[in-house]
Amino acid sequence: MIIDHDVIILGTGLAGLRAAVEIACKSGDMVNMGIVSKVQLMRAHSVCAEGGTAAMLREEEGDNLDLHAWDTVKGSDFLADQDVVYRFVETSPQEILLLDHWGLPWSRTDDGRILQRPFGGHSYPRATMAADKTGFFEMQTLYDTLTQYKNFTRYDEVFATSIIAEKGRFCGVTMIDASTGEFNVLRGKVLLIATGGLGTLYGFTTYSQTVTGDGQAMAYRAGLALEDSEFLQFHPTGLVPSGILMTEACRGEGGYLRNKNGDRFMEKYAAAKMEVAPRDIVSRAEMTEIIEGRGFEGPKGLDYIHLDLTHLGADKINHRLPLIREVTMKFLGLDPIYEPIPVRPVAHYSMGGIEADINGKTKMEGVWAAGEVACTSLHGANRLGANSTAECLVWGGFAGAEIVKYLGTNPGIPDMPADRVEEEEKRIFQDMLMRDGNENPYQLRRELREVMDFHMGVFRTGDEMSAGLEKVRKLKERFNNVNIQDKHRIYNSNLINTLELENMLLLAETMIVAALAREESRGGHSRRDFSKRDDVNWLKHTLITPTDNGPKLDYKDVTITKWKPVERKY
Numbered sequence: 001m002i003i004d005h006d007v008i009i010l011g012t013g014l015a016g017l018r019a020a021v022e023i024a025c026k027s028g029d030m031v032n033m034g035i036v037s038k039v040q041l042m043r044a045h046s047v048c049a050e051g052g053t054a055a056m057l058r059e060e061e062g063d064n065l066d067l068h069a070w071d072t073v074k075g076s077d078f079l080a081d082q083d084v085v086y087r088f089v090e091t092s093p094q095e096i097l098l099l100d101h102w103g104l105p106w107s108r109t110d111d112g113r114i115l116q117r118p119f120g121g122h123s124y125p126r127a128t129m130a131a132d133k134t135g136f137f138e139m140q141t142l143y144d145t146l147t148q149y150k151n152f153t154r155y156d157e158v159f160a161t162s163i164i165a166e167k168g169r170f171c172g173v174t175m176i177d178a179s180t181g182e183f184n185v186l187r188g189k190v191l192l193i194a195t196g197g198l199g200t201l202y203g204f205t206t207y208s209q210t211v212t213g214d215g216q217a218m219a220y221r222a223g224l225a226l227e228d229s230e231f232l233q234f235h236p237t238g239l240v241p242s243g244i245l246m247t248e249a250c251r252g253e254g255g256y257l258r259n260k261n262g263d264r265f266m267e268k269y270a271a272a273k274m275e276v277a278p279r280d281i282v283s284r285a286e287m288t289e290i291i292e293g294r295g296f297e298g299p300k301g302l303d304y305i306h307l308d309l310t311h312l313g314a315d316k317i318n319h320r321l322p323l324i325r326e327v328t329m330k331f332l333g334l335d336p337i338y339e340p341i342p343v344r345p346v347a348h349y350s351m352g353g354i355e356a357d358i359n360g361k362t363k364m365e366g367v368w369a370a371g372e373v374a375c376t377s378l379h380g381a382n383r384l385g386a387n388s389t390a391e392c393l394v395w396g397g398f399a400g401a402e403i404v405k406y407l408g409t410n411p412g413i414p415d416m417p418a419d420r421v422e423e424e425e426k427r428i429f430q431d432m433l434m435r436d437g438n439e440n441p442y443q444l445r446r447e448l449r450e451v452m453d454f455h456m457g458v459f460r461t462g463d464e465m466s467a468g469l470e471k472v473r474k475l476k477e478r479f480n481n482v483n484i485q486d487k488h489r490i491y492n493s494n495l496i497n498t499l500e501l502e503n504m505l506l507l508a509e510t511m512i513v514a515a516l517a518r519e520e521s522r523g524g525h526s527r528r529d530f531s532k533r534d535d536v537n538w539l540k541h542t543l544i545t546p547t548d549n550g551p552k553l554d555y556k557d558v559t560i561t562k563w564k565p566v567e568r569k570y
């Protein structure tokens, strides 16, 4: 079946929904949208965002835009584009107020103002929150707002498999409707890719199992460059052994990190900021403590340190961190009011993504990208906490507005090359589904995650990464012999998980290739064999594109408008 829309929004997380609201609002509900999610709309990963959304709201009390911009640039280890950062910090306060007007129940001060709390790497408490369920309330508010408009169709549980373009112009997206097993095509004048991150490339991760990098992989296959793929963020506080996030708000509210001697070890690594230093620094500090024998022995090699909230008191924990208490009690039978929480660094966020300009526009005509899937060069080598949900809102808004402008030029819906659609259908339903191979996709996925956990962790070396790349390439070969047990079409989660695995294998390769090439340490990319930042040779963004001979690397300059790189001390 071929279905036409003016705009296809791939992804219903914060970025996708914010863009949909902007398009509906700016166009007076005149633009017809197809809104696609591989799970139910409200199950997008964004509902899991916990701690807060960054915005400068308190100029009269000492915060200012320059400070938020400086914190972001310094946090990025000077790889962020400063024009992009500035536009971001100027716009995020408006997004907070918009959501307030649309009904979001922000946590409040006693005198009724929007409450903000400290977050890692920020010099002012500017994480705006709804307790520790911020993403859920943001999603709910955006969806409620969207339902005031009528001109959209929801495609829930519909899995996109490829982006089809002709002569550099977007034509449509191929997709499998899980509930019917039908292979459909959505044609459109515009595509917004808002498919989120790739966290489940790793075994020990904070991400929902749905976050498999599909959008990045589809864009890459369609010829778009991925930018800064080597920069993967490890969050300092993943619950051991599940990896569930213990939000940075735990430390923002005053929680301590302690080693097995009971010491607050951050004193040695970032004496001024202590536990609320940026994530790359805290994660390295924790791993150093563990490697040097000052951690606790954990299950399955997951040695850990303690996140101690016991001094915060029951009232603060119950009001500001209720989800954290619920999760630790349910998963470990541990009450953080009385006992410290076992945590260690955990794969959390992809700083890299589809190369996009300051408006979220990609290099393909008719295609924008927003949210975690995109790389607008906002986060550079290390994202600051609370800047991601803010990014989703800001660039959802920008992309939505730009798309409405573009539609004003009457672009029309291009013809879809029928042979490409047939090829994709055959590739999936004949070659892949009916193949009588002997490789189990779930075993391959497990092995991939072990490779990434082991070879692409907080600390890296060239030798470890080369060995990891070899293993990933072997897994890719074995994937060609994959056997999907369920041969049916309806709700075939085996098939969808296998397509996700194919995407993950591709992205693991690009990530390692980019990381191996970058012979320096910067932000989330920390090499034992090149332990210093090297601004002379590496103050540049990585671009990676597909060729017949595998991934090809290029580089582009970082935009520096105000702050020259200096040593990063906290």
Ligand SMILES: Cc1cc2nc3c(=O)[nH]c(=O)nc-3n(C[C@H](O)[C@H](O)[C@H](O)COP(=O)(O)OP(=O)(O)OC[C@H]3O[C@@H](n4cnc5c(N)ncnc54)[C@H](O)[C@@H]3O)c2cc1C
Pocket (backbone or CB within 6 Å): 010, 011, 012, 013, 014, 015, 016, 036, 037, 038, 039, 041, 043, 044, 045, 046, 047, 048, 049, 050, 051, 052, 053, 054, 134, 135, 158, 159, 160, 161, 194, 195, 196, 197, 206, 207, 208, 210, 211, 214, 215, 245, 247, 348, 349, 370, 371, 372, 373, 385, 386, 387, 388, 389, 390, 392
């Ligand atoms: C546990 C956790 C807590 C976090 N807390 C915070 C926080 O407090 N503050 C902060 O700033 N950041 C936080 N982050 C980061 C932040 O939540 C994410 O970066 C952000 O929510 C990503 O939103 P998104 O709109 O880009 O994508 P997502 O919310 O991941 O949405 C992706 C959408 O794309 C769809 N999709 C994906 N692939 C396909 C496909 N093949 N076909 C069809 N649809 C597809 C999905 O179904 C979904 O609808 C947190 C991250 C984690 C893991």
